[in-house]
Amino acid sequence: MSEHIVPKKTYYIIFFALMAGTALTVAAAFVNLHNFNIVVALLIAGAKAFLVVMFFMHVKYSTKLTKLWVAVGFIWLFILLAVTMTDYLTRAWLTYKP
Numbered sequence: 001m002s003e004h005i006v007p008k009k010t011y012y013i014i015f016f017a018l019m020a021g022t023a024l025t026v027a028a029a030f031v032n033l034h035n036f037n038i039v040v041a042l043l044i045a046g047a048k049a050f051l052v053v054m055f056f057m058h059v060k061y062s063t064k065l066t067k068l069w070v071a072v073g074f075i076w077l078f079i080l081l082a083v084t085m086t087d088y089l090t091r092a093w094l095t096y097k098p
Contacts, residue, residue, distance in 0.1 A: 004061035014055045021048045 025044045033040060054060040059070050 004058065006055070006058075006061070010055065014051055017051060018048055021051075 021044050025041060028037070028040045028044065031037075053070060059067060
């Protein structure tokens with residue numbers, strides 16, 4: 001397996017991008033976006049996860065087979081989330097009466 005040497009500058013840039021994403025997440029938490037707060041938070045978290053997977057897990061410099069397995073893992077995650085949401089969204093919410 002060939003090793004790809006990544007310059008320190010790249011790691012510093014990614015680190016500061018992750019810190020900026022964290023600050024953006026905190027700032028977005030204080031803004032009232034009603035139903036879109038969770039959407040904004042998940043989009044920021046997804047972008048940060050993408051950076052971690054691509055650079056810190058070295059998927060960017062890996063083989064096509066590794067990239068395929070990462071993609072399959074994310075597809076499986078979305079399938080599991082979709083199945084969970086079908087259960088969650090079809091529940092009878094108004095049946096509980098104290």
